[in-house]
Amino acid sequence: MSRLGEHPIVDFDRGREVTIYFNGKPIKAYEGETVAAALYAAGIRVFSRSFRFHRPRGFFCAIGKCSACMMEVDGIPNVRICKVYVRDGMELRTQNSLPNAENDIYSMFDSMIDRFFPHGSHYKKFTKPKFVRELVTAQMRKFTGMGEFPKAELNEKGEYEEIETDIAIVGGGPAGLSAAIYAGRTGAKVILMDENPYLGGQLIKQTHRFFGSGRHMAGTRGIRIGEILQKELYELPNIDIRTETKVFGIYDGVVAAVEKDTKLLKIKPKKIIIATGAYERTLIFENNDLPGVYGAGGVQTLMNVYGIKPGERGLIVGSGNVGLILTYQLMQAGVEVAAIVEAMPRVGGYFVHAAKVRRLGVPIYTKHTIKRAIGKKKVEGAEIARLDENWCVVEGSEKRIDCDFICVAVGLSPAHELLYHAGVEMRFIPELGGFVPTRNRYGETTKPGIYVAGDVAGIEEATAAMMEGRIAGLDAAIKLGYGDEETVRLRDEIVEDLDEFRKGPFGERIVAGLKKIVVEG
């Protein structure tokens, strides 16, 4: 049984029991959980097949970023099932496979397609005469591509709303929530948008106590911080909260969004704060697309939000704080952790996080990497190997680890699409995790009035994200004439706290990155 009953930290509050149909087979699910979570709990691991080679694909990120879980849902193709919540009687079908993704006849292509149809060969083979071309093209379209044309018709009425406001905030995670609260408290009119039906972003799966100073909620669990921030937010009447609202563009200072899939929003704010967070990175190794290889955050969602065990025995790749914390959380859920693998010569995260899993007997292999995942349709094991000084695998050092899932915890990349769309100056800063915007110390970018806060401004962690959110929220409000000297003093005090926070060895890298991208002004 993969559903957790009791858990030391979280009480799983499952909704009404409903039935969904997966390729015609009835499956029990609970209202409030995503389709991906429900299918996973029912033991389904293959969610789709890859475009060309028909390799099995399954659960990976659980937050709508990876597209490995796309299915046909109630006649609509290419739906990311990790973003769709179960409804009684829902019909799910796997796409582009015969007869279904689990047992796909086309999977034989994986071993032979390159021999007969190397890349680009469809431009050369079977092109003449015309009837052969048409016949072959029609057949190819059946097994490649992205589903079939929609069978269902949308019958919702489209709506439209224009909104004028002081500050528009994109993203309701720790940074966005903090920005909204601090801007809202000055009296500014704020609209806060998040694509999920809940607020809190990734805080909803952080069951551990946060680090930092007590003034910034250290010692409190991430999930509780999410609750506290929301409570503070709902106390402010001047904040317009829009969940299930996807911002898809920023056109010359106008924010365009779709609310609950049916309503188009045209928002004209005086200031914009972008706090869209980050994506999980993956790692290149043989079979890294096999169902059972998951992003660390995906596993946290499955386990800490929906109360579903990812497996019985896991391997963690990466010993940053995410990998170490995840290891501990897996053990709290009663899941065994076979080992943690780290390419660097030392643990990447906080020592105390490593110590608390080490003393429970989890081995940490530094200077090691994962060589390949083993398994046909799902992970049945992994092969790890030692690395030499030049980061090359030491021949003969390979070792098999028995596990039924692998978590990749190798860092994040900023989710910066909206910044590019808005025309903000972006630069590649490796210390901050990728392309990040040029901005001043308050988070204002090269486009006046557009701010950034949180991981989208550079990968750090939630405590720093909250501080950045507060600074951006306060500064945007101050620039609009809200608040008084006290507000300015508060903003500057948080800027100082953040500087202090980053002064240790863990902040060195961040500070080095910020030096290259934060400008005066």
Next chain:
Amino acid sequence: MSDMKYLERGYIENDELPPLPSEERLTGKRPVAYIECPQPIPCSPCLESCKYDAIKMENINDPPEVIYENCIGCMACIRVCPGLAIFMLHIKDDKGYVTLQYEFIPWLKKGDRVKLLNRKGEEVGEGVVTWALAPERNDRTQLVTVEIPKDLIFEVRAVKRWEQ
């Protein structure tokens, strides 16, 4: 970070331990806080929770330093430590007692027998729970005091429920 050998292992060796409290303090009336947090990280809830000036930290990134003579064993710091790095140590009637943070189910209760683990996760003996704070009284981090052989108080850093 050059000599942080403990980062290669994930645990500290005996020669890397923070200064030990005196025998006198250990055998005093109340337990004493012993913090195994050698690495500079931006974290200070222990400092902020201490009402007795028993924890020294100039900057938020400094590792905490315990003034053992000031520590009265009130357990305020061990309640909030996010790193599970604080242990309350005590020696009484020639028996050792370690209080640690515990976040697993089933929860422990007074009288439970437990296996004692060292920093590497190796079993080093058996102990008995003599006191357990109800988890709901500390946002589900249970505090558990375990009676152990007194020469193991600087060795035992985790407990595992005894599976019959």
